[in-house]
Amino acid sequence: MTICPLCLNKGSFSQMNGPDKRMYLCCDVCKLVFTTTSFLPTRKEEEKRYKQHNNGIEFPGYVKFLNQAIEPALPLLSKEMRGLDYGCGPTPTLSVLLEQQEIKCENYDPIFFPELPEGLFDFVFATECFEHFFLPAREMQKIKNLLKPGGILIIMTEKWTKPEVFSRWTYAKDQTHVTFYHADTFRYISVKYKFNTLESSNPRVIMMQKEEVEAAVSELITL
Numbered sequence: 001m002t003i004c005p006l007c008l009n010k011g012s013f014s015q016m017n018g019p020d021k022r023m024y025l026c027c028d029v030c031k032l033v034f035t036t037t038s039f040l041p042t043r044k045e046e047e048k049r050y051k052q053h054n055n056g057i058e059f060p061g062y063v064k065f066l067n068q069a070i071e072p073a074l075p076l077l078s079k080e081m082r083g084l085d086y087g088c089g090p091t092p093t094l095s096v097l098l099e100q101q102e103i104k105c106e107n108y109d110p111i112f113f114p115e116l117p118e119g120l121f122d123f124v125f126a127t128e129c130f131e132h133f134f135l136p137a138r139e140m141q142k143i144k145n146l147l148k149p150g151g152i153l154i155i156m157t158e159k160w161t162k163p164e165v166f167s168r169w170t171y172a173k174d175q176t177h178v179t180f181y182h183a184d185t186f187r188y189i190s191v192k193y194k195f196n197t198l199e200s201s202n203p204r205v206i207m208m209q210k211e212e213v214e215a216a217v218s219e220l221i222t223l
């Protein structure tokens, strides 16, 4: 039986033509496109692929790429905050760039830095990692639990738009890219996980703020 790895819908999917031989399904509920489990890469294949990326502070192209996520988030960040780069890869770079702005950011990666730092964070960056999630439902819950109420989540991933574009989309050609998000998928995520969407001028960057549960509760008490 097929289950959507984000909304856990069991019944309604449309098959999508992708740019390679993998089989893609689009969830009719949350519009997540995902590869079926037989096409998921092994941990070894993933590790090999990630080590091929030219990542690191010494690569100006990569720094420029990451700055797409940092720049819109910077006005929301301050030196007193504690942040996390979720899925930092083999060569943590975003945390180094933030340190240059005197903003503390720790690193986590399930393969390369598997020890999750303890405690809660004021912000979490997840740049170019959502598309690698086998189970976005589990990862989103994990990220939500890492954030303080009112904490900021900054995601960078390329969104899919139309089936006819998806069928020749180079972003879906990478075998480690296994889940693809539509603008509607992020709307689903913000409602389901109780985040408020923040404005972003870059379609590749999605910013959202975890709801201030405490504030809502205290408002109820005063009513």
Ligand SMILES: [Zn+2]
Pocket: 004, 005, 006, 007, 008, 009, 027, 028, 029, 030, 031, 032
């Ligand atoms: Zn779904």
